[in-house]
Amino acid sequence: MMKIVYATGNADKVREIKEILKGCPAELVPMSEFPPLEVVEDRGTFSGNAGKKAYEVSAHTGLPALADDSGLVVEALDGAPGIYSSRYAGDKAAYADNVRKLLFKMRGKRNRKAAFVCVSVLYLPGGEIFTARGKLEGVISKEPSGEGGFGYDPVFYIAKKRKTLAELGDEEKNAISHRGEAFRKMAEIIRKLASRDSLSVTEESGAARQEDPAQ
Numbered sequence: 001m002m003k004i005v006y007a008t009g010n011a012d013k014v015r016e017i018k019e020i021l022k023g024c025p026a027e028l029v030p031m032s033e034f035p036p037l038e039v040v041e042d043r044g045t046f047s048g049n050a051g052k053k054a055y056e057v058s059a060h061t062g063l064p065a066l067a068d069d070s071g072l073v074v075e076a077l078d079g080a081p082g083i084y085s086s087r088y089a090g091d092k093a094a095y096a097d098n099v100r101k102l103l104f105k106m107r108g109k110r111n112r113k114a115a116f117v118c119v120s121v122l123y124l125p126g127g128e129i130f131t132a133r134g135k136l137e138g139v140i141s142k143e144p145s146g147e148g149g150f151g152y153d154p155v156f157y158i159a160k161k162r163k164t165l166a167e168l169g170d171e172e173k174n175a176i177s178h179r180g181e182a183f184r185k186m187a188e189i190i191r192k193l194a195s196r197d198s199l200s201v202t203e204e205s206g207a208a209r210q211e212d213p214a215q
């Protein structure tokens with residue numbers, strides 16, 4: 001089974017991703033099994049940051065690495081908080097601080113359209129890179145509601161469900177979420193890679209693959 005390091009320390013994201021990738025032919029190894037590594041998220045886009053995390057973690061561990069970058073994009077705020085979603089109210093901001101700042105910025109705004117975006121990147125030690133994206137549209141509610149999920153979920157309202165994301169169960173959230181969409185697509189990519197790798201092993205082809213520390 002393909003070993004993949006999962007490049008995040010965010011326990012809430014790990015919980016959701018493990019659930020979404022259930023049944024995928026990969027053994028997910030947490031970053032905590034390796035010497036600590038700090039990756040600075042200084043790229044200007046979700047895919048830039050996710051790609052940087054995946055590359056640096058793969059270089060650090062010698063294994064394929066899976067990373068994601070996600071966030072909330074609000075139309076009336078010109079796309080903010082975007083890549084700064086986790087630190088909108090400051091570097092060590094708690095989820096509740098970020099939500100408070102968002103509601104403050106949205107005071108009096110009639111256009112409350114928003115989207116959650118997730119970009120997932122898999123980097124293989126040989127240099128191959130795979131990307132999958134997901135998006136969920138909704139509106140920012142006037143006040144928080146619900147106890148489930150994490151982050152901005154209590155103020156992200158889905159009209160079709162007549163609920164905020166925090167009022168949905170984990171499974172119900174994963175079925176429609178940006179992270180669910182991106183990682184279901186990534187699971188498909190991993191399945192294809194796993195069958196390709198099992199072929200290349202039985203055929204003993206490809207010198208580069210045999211030198212690959214992931215084999």
Ligand code: IMP
Pocket residue numbers: 010068069070071072085086087098116149150151152153177179
């Ligand atoms: P990342 O760890 O850099 O990807 O930051 C993601 C941040 O975006 C989180 O800390 C949340 O603030 C926000 N976010 C991403 N996905 C979700 C979600 O599913 N629900 C609520 N907030 C989310």
